[in-house]
Amino acid sequence: MSSNKTARPADQTETWYTETLHADLRSSYRCRKVLFDARIDHQHLVIFDGGRFGKVMMLDGVTQLTTSDEFIYHEMLTHVPILAHGDVREVLVIGGGDGGVAAEALKHRGVQRLTLVEIDAGVVDFSKAHLPEVSRGAFDDPRFELVIQDGRDFVADTDRIYDLIVVDSTDPIGPGEVLFTEGFYRDCRRILRPGGVVVTQNGVPFFQAAELEQTIRFFSALFADATCFLAAVPTYTGGFMALGWGSDDPGLRKVEPAVIARRFADAGIETRYYTPELHHAAFALPKFIGDIVARGRRR
Numbered sequence: 623m624s625s626n627k628t629a630r631p632a633d634q635t636e637t638w639y640t641e642t643l644h645a646d647l648r649s650s651y652r653c654r655k656v657l658f659d660a661r662i663d664h665q666h667l668v669i670f671d672g673g674r675f676g677k678v679m680m681l682d683g684v685t686q687l688t689t690s691d692e693f694i695y696h697e698m699l700t701h702v703p704i705l706a707h708g709d710v711r712e713v714l715v716i717g718g719g720d721g722g723v724a725a726e727a728l729k730h731r732g733v734q735r736l737t738l739v740e741i742d743a744g745v746v747d748f749s750k751a752h753l754p755e756v757s758r759g760a761f762d763d764p765r766f767e768l769v770i771q772d773g774r775d776f777v778a779d780t781d782r783i784y785d786l787i788v789v790d791s792t793d794p795i796g797p798g799e800v801l802f803t804e805g806f807y808r809d810c811r812r813i814l815r816p817g818g819v820v821v822t823q824n825g826v827p828f829f830q831a832a833e834l835e836q837t838i839r840f841f842s843a844l845f846a847d848a849t850c851f852l853a854a855v856p857t858y859t860g861g862f863m864a865l866g867w868g869s870d871d872p873g874l875r876k877v878e879p880a881v882i883a884r885r886f887a888d889a890g891i892e893t894r895y896y897t898p899e900l901h902h903a904a905f906a907l908p909k910f911i912g913d914i915v916a917r918g919r920r921r
């Protein structure tokens with residue numbers, strides 16, 4: 623599937639890119655200037671100036687990030703598990719070739735090594751060139767290591783052990799599909815240190831309930847604690863986005879608020895979305911999302 627670029631009949635000078643993720647919705651961004659639009663190794667990559675949205679990156683017609691709201695997704699996907707855990711040293715990121723998760727995780731001085739496994743070298747290359755404000759130097763951090771490989775194969779083969787695994791994947795279409803399978807999650811569990819945590823990009827439950835239910839079903843068989851937490855990202859249309867959570871330590875998401883606040887203060891990092899108060903609130907699920915999680919746990 624390629625990105626759907628259209629010139630509007632009313633004004634032939636305007637270019638619009640249309641997201642094609644959901645069956646019953648098409649949302650379009652006005653493109654001020656195309657920065658990159660071509661097939662890379664595994665996917666079709668587009669980066670353009672989207673005006674109010676800043677720069678927009680799409681893969682195979684699906685919005686991956688915009689520089690106007692990427693901080694929400696990247697902060698929540700990293701600071702919640704790192705501050706809940708309290709002693710994350712080894713981080714594995716699967717996907718995430720834009721460098722946003724790496725940038726947030728490497729803000730933590732305790733992180734000794736971050737390995738990013740991205741299937742498509744082009745995502746890294748063109749993100750470095752066109753989106754340096756997302757990775758903010760992470761690719762040059764001495765603790766950063768890049769592996770260009772399918773994340774499914776990496777977790778199946780590696781013997782290294784991680785405190786935190788962040789699955790910053792595309793949606794379960796194309797190369798990202800394997801990152802939502804039972805076998806992939808089982809290998810993540812195998813390479814997770816006791817007391818560690820796996821977090822995942824799990825879509826917008828309003829549109830992608832089945833995807834969340836399936837992850838919870840697989841997680842429930844593997845982890846003592848299987849749930850999701852939430853973030854509202856404007857460009858991921860449909861309300862809250864779900865971030866999957868799996869850990870053999872149910873206590874991780876019940877750490878005292880005062881402890882989280884102290885860890886956050888000690889980390890000395892600046893955020894624009896994450897706060898220690900929001901950390902706990904993010905696990906409070908609206909009824910319809912709680913019902914999806916409950917269904918996944920029952921099966």
Ligand code: SAM
Nearest residue numbers: 717718719740741742745772773791792797798
């Ligand atoms: N925030 C985004 C979202 O909500 O969809 C995710 C962005 S991130 C750029 C997703 C990355 O996952 C892409 O760069 C893509 O190339 C990578 N990816 C997809 N399938 C993969 C796989 N099997 N192994 C490793 N990386 C993969």
